[in-house]
Structures are given as C-alpha cells and as structure tokens.
Amino acid sequence: xxxxxxxxxxxxxxxxxxxxxxxxxxxxxxxxxxxxxxxxxxxxxxxxxxxxxxxxxxxxxxxxxxxxxxxxxxxxxxxxxxxxxxxxxxxxxxxxxxxxxxxxxxxxxxxxxxxxxxxxxxxxxxxxxxxxxxxxxxxxxxxxxxxxxxxxxxxxxxxxxxxxxxxxxxxxxxxxxxxxxxxxxxxxxxxxxxxxxxxxxxxxxxxxxxxxxxxxxxxxxxxxxxxxxxxxxxxxxxxxxxxxxxxxxxxxxxxxxxxxxxxxxxxxxxxxxxxxxxxxxxxx
DNA sequence: CCGGGCCCCTGGATGC
DNA sequence: TGCATCCAGGGGCCCG
Numbered sequence: 001x002x003x004x005x006x007x008x009x010x011x012x013x014x015x016x017x018x019x020x021x022x023x024x025x026x027x028x029x030x031x032x033x034x035x036x037x038x039x040x041x042x043x044x045x046x047x048x049x050x051x052x053x054x055x056x057x058x059x060x061x062x063x064x065x066x067x068x069x070x071x072x073x074x075x076x077x078x079x080x081x082x083x084x085x086x087x088x089x090x091x092x093x094x095x096x097x098x099x100x101x102x103x104x105x106x107x108x109x110x111x112x113x114x115x116x117x118x119x120x121x122x123x124x125x126x127x128x129x130x131x132x133x134x135x136x137x138x139x140x141x142x143x144x145x146x147x148x149x150x151x152x153x154x155x156x157x158x159x160x161x162x163x164x165x166x167x168x169x170x171x172x173x174x175x176x177x178x179x180x181x182x183x184x185x186x187x188x189x190x191x192x193x194x195x196x197x198x199x200x201x202x203x204x205x206x207x208x209x210x211x212x213x214x215x216x217x218x219x220x221x222x223x224x225x226x227x228x229x230x231x232x233x234x235x236x237x238x239x240x241x242x243x244x245x246x247x248x249x250x251x252x253x254x255x256x257x258x259x260x261x262x263x264x265x266x267x268x269x270x271x272x273x274x275x276x277x278x279x280x281x282x283x284x
Numbered sequence: 285c286c287g288g289g290c291c292c293c294t295g296g297a298t299g300c
Numbered sequence: 301t302g303c304a305t306c307c308a309g310g311g312g313c314c315c316g
Contacts, residue, residue: 001308001309001310002310003310033292033293035292035311055310075310075311076310077293077309077310077311078293078308078309078310079293079294079295079308079309103294120293121293121294121295122292122293122294122295122308122309123292123293123294124292124293124309124310124311125310126311140311140312141310141311141312166286166287167286167287168286168287168288172287172288175310175311177310177311184309184310185308185309185310233295233308271288271289272288272289272290272309273308273309273310274307274308274309
C-alpha cells in the first residue's frame with residue numbers, strides 16, 4: 001500500500017529525525033522469513049541523507065573516518081511504518097520498544113537518545129545495508145528500477161514505446177516498476193481512470209500513452225500534497241494518516257457511481273491485484 | 285527475455 | 301460466541 005506518495009511523505013518526516021545522526025546500536029528480528037539483512041553493518045555509521053527511489057528509501061552511511069561505503073535500503077512492503085521515540089539512554093532498545101509499539105522488526109538507537117523503530121506486521125518490508133550502489137544481490141527490483149515519474153527522466157516517448165512493445169495488460173506494466181518507478185495498486189487504478197484507459201487493455205497507442213503519462217504525474221503529485229492515502233495500514237512517522245483517501249476516484253470504489261459519468265464502478269482482478277474501473281468511460 | 289502465476293505473511297472481515 | 305476461511309498486495313521466483 002505504501003506507494004510513491006506515501007514513501008515520499010515518510011521520507012520528508014524522517015529527514016529531520018535522521019539526518020546527521022549516528023546509529024549507536026541496531027537490533028533486528030531473527031524470524032526465518034524476515035527480509036532483513038546485514039543490518040549490523042550500520043552500527044557506528046552516520047546517516048548522511050534520506051533519499052527516495054520509487055518506493056525505496058535510501059540513506060548514505062558514513063564511517064567515523066569519513067569514508068562512505070554502505071547504503072541503508074528500506075522498503076515498507078505492504079504494512080511497514082516507522083516511529084521515532086525518545087529513550088532514557090542507550091539501553092536495550094527492542095524489548096523496551098515492543099511494550100509501546102507492536103510488530104517491531106528492526107530498531108536503531110540514535111546518538112540523540114531517540115530510537116528509530118521499523119514496524120511491519122506482515123513482514124513484506126525490507127531492511128538492508130548494501131555496498132553503495134550495489135543492489136543486485138539484496139534488492140534486485142531497485143537495481144532495474146524505471147525512471148522517477150515526477151522527474152525529467154520520465155519521458156513520454158520512451159513510455160509510449162514501452163507500452164507499444166508489450167502484450168501485457170497495461171495495469172500489469174504500471175505495477176512492474178521497470179517502466180516507471182513507484183506506482184502501486186492504488187495509483188495505477190487512479191491514473192488509468194483519469195486517462196480513461198481500461199486496466200486490461202493490451203494495446204495502448206501513442207495518444208493514450210501520453211494521457212496516461214500525464215495522469216500518472218498528476219495523481220502522484222496530488223497524493224503527495226495530501227501526504228498519501230491511508231486506506232488500511234499506511235501511517236506516517238507521527239502516526240497520522242494520509243489525506244488522499246477522500247480524493248480516490250477508482251481504488252476502493254467498487255459498486256459506487258463513477259465520479260465522472262455515474263455508471264457503477266466494476267471490480268475485477270488483473271495481475272493478481274484487485275482492480276476497480278468504470279466500464280463506461282474506461283474502454284479497451 | 286518476457287509473461288503469467290504462485291507464494292511469502294498475518295490482522296481484520298466475513299461466514300457458519 | 302467461537303472457530304474456520306477468505307482477503308489484502310509488493311515483489312521474488314519459477315516455469316513455459
């Protein structure tokens with residue numbers, strides 16, 4: 001559920017909390033299916049920045065000698081969220097924190113007597129420390145991630161060409177992350193509704209690709225302004241909800257009247273994902 | 285290389 | 301009321 005707008009909202013909240021802080025100790029869940037790796041490498045390193053690529057959060061790490069060899073990579077999965085809490089001192093972080101906040105999978109004691117907690121009930125999130133820029137082993141999706149949709153790198157011609165080249169449903173391509181980064185189930189449905197394109201459409205011409213390109217940018221920008229969509233699990237660092245849910249035109253609108261034409265919205269499954277669209281104004 | 289499908293996980297909703 | 305079943309989905313992986 002956390003997609004680009006949600007991750008960007010989290011990033012903006014984390015920047016003042018983490019920038020310049022040194023991680024004193026790290027704790028993580030040893031669960032056999034935990035998608036958590038090499039976290040111990042962060043101990044003693046300073047967090048230089050908090051960046052975002054698609055749905056990933058990235059931090060440059062710096063050793064006391066000034067060398068920068070590692071990056072922290074975070075992914076919220078479906079139910080991941082962060083909290084920053086004050087602590088009494090640099091004593092056992094995780095057990096103490098667990099009494100206050102449930103489902104803590106990793107925690108980082110900072111040098112300002114705060115602790116960063118990573119919560120993730122369904123364990124689809126990822127926490128990894130990797131050699132700088134070396135994502136292939138631990139985060140392959142990040143290694144092949146497509147352009148940032150709100151940057152100049154997201155070129156309409158390349159986007160249209162990629163859609164012309166494929167035989168998959170257009171929604172599957174939006175979720176793929178290689179064509180464009182950061183779009184998930186909510187904003188795929190929203191962008192397709194806005195561009196009036198049927199999510200199962202396997203042929204999207206140049207003109208409609210242009211509309212979709214524009215719709216993706218508009219929807220994501222509008223959602224960032226409202227700090228994302230809280231539909232079920234997504235929470236910001238301060239525990240608050242994103243305010244885009246009331247603006248949703250497609251996602252979660254099954255059986256409700258289309259906000260454009262009044263036809264009952266229809267629900268189906270595409271690429272193993274629940275998909276809502278207007279059967280009247282979204283034509284294949 | 286690409287497309288399609290299955291699986292990981294667990295809280296909440298639904299059904300009996 | 302209580303138990304079983306279903307459902308949500310980002311992304312890794314396997315197979316054709």
